[in-house]
Amino acid sequence: MLLKLVSICVAFATLAAIASAGEGKWKKEDNLVILTEDDFDKAVKNFKQMLVMFHAPWCGICRGFMKDYKKAAEILKEEGSKIVLATVNGDIEKGLTKRFNLPGFPIVKFYRNGNPINYTGGRGAKNVVKWLKKQTSNPEIRVMLFTKVLLSLCAITVISLPVTHGHADEYNYEKGVVQLDESNYYKAIKRDFKKLMVFFYSPRCSICRGFMKEFQAAAAKIKPAKEGDQIEFASLNADRAKTLLRALRFPGIPVLRFYRDGFAHPYSGGRTADDIIDWLHKSADKPSKELRRI
Known part of the structure; x- marks a missing residue:
């Protein structure tokens, strides 16, 4: 029985190592990851659950929502959440604005395992947090929770596992x-x-x-x-x-x-x-x- 547990631990340790490979240092400000054209794709790959706000400093709506966005990041950090909140300055990162054909600002997208969906929640930090928790509380996430428990027995930590495909x-x-x-x-x-x-x-x-x-x-x-x-x-x-x-x-x-x-x-x-x-x-x-x- 012990040998089987060790084998399982080794297998999951390998997955954890793959998932965490390439994790680098990120520029952060007020609990937000500041992304650029150079590191955007790397962030999408490394952070399995990431909310990204594309904004412009001259946009009044952006400035108002940014306060809620920072507060949401603070709440998630205090809760120990693995969800990352990031921003992209569309005025500076014009390559990303053009690449994604953004019609205006702000644009907020949630990336899970590299797959983006549009943010459809309300304004206010609590609404942002509530929406994110809803996106990450489906049955597929239970697999990740089980994995986390199993790996805790092996004294290692996992970031995430890929979600399964539908039919x-x-x-x-x-x-x-x-x-x-x-x-x-x-x-x-x-x-x-x-x-x-x-x-x-x-x-x-x-x-x-x-x-x-x-x-x-x-x-x-x-x-x-x-x-x-x-x-x-x-x-x-x-x-x-x-x-x-x-x-x-x-x-x-x-x-x-x-x-x-x-x-x-x-x-x-x-x-x-x-x-x-x-x-x-x-x-x-x-x-x-x-x-x-x-």
């Missing part, structure tokens, strides 16, 4: 198209589908209704370029997802976007099913640097 068969399909809503949108584009074409529409929009037929036809006709490399099609009723649409800052409807591994690529093809398929065959495997991280 595409959990979704509803209509005419070969995945039906998305506010509850499963981010899960779909970041976890469950490697390549996903999403059509944001409104039933009241005549252009949307006409294009939907072509979209469904493309979903039925498209063939994978190689085995196991299928592109899935999804639609989302914007009338029932107004909070999400505000977060995505779309100028109007319809909108068509292609998502691959957490990157977004706006559609720029024609209106027929064949146009959609041709565009996907040309764009689906573009280098990640030509896409936009979301």
Whole structure:
């Protein structure tokens, strides 16, 4: 029994070493990590749970929210939380502003294991903390808690373990198209589908209704370029997802976007099913640097 425990400890120690590798010194101010273009990607990789505020000194809303943000960081530190709060000065780090195509400030995103979602909580330090705890209290986190207990027996500490991926068969399909809503949108584009074409529409929009037929036809006709490399099609009723649409800052409807591994690529093809398929065959495997991280 002791030998088995030692073996388990060694295995988890290896995982802990991998997770903590590359941890360096970070510039900090008022319990916030100050990120730059040079260390942003490293931070996303190293900090498994990180909230990032993109701001500008001239932005009044940013200055007001920054006070709450600093207070939230202080609360989390006092509680011994592993969640990191970070900031990016968009005026200085113009490369990041351009890279993420930020429409304005402030923009707040939560990164967990490298996967970002938009902050949808309220203002005030307590609301920030409450929202973060909600994001990190799902069943997947229980695996990490179990790991922490096990490793405490071995006298070592773990930072985090990767979350498990979801399953595409959990979704509803209509005419070969995945039906998305506010509850499963981010899960779909970041976890469950490697390549996903999403059509944001409104039933009241005549252009949307006409294009939907072509979209469904493309979903039925498209063939994978190689085995196991299928592109899935999804639609989302914007009338029932107004909070999400505000977060995505779309100028109007319809909108068509292609998502691959957490990157977004706006559609720029024609209106027929064949146009959609041709565009996907040309764009689906573009280098990640030509896409936009979301």
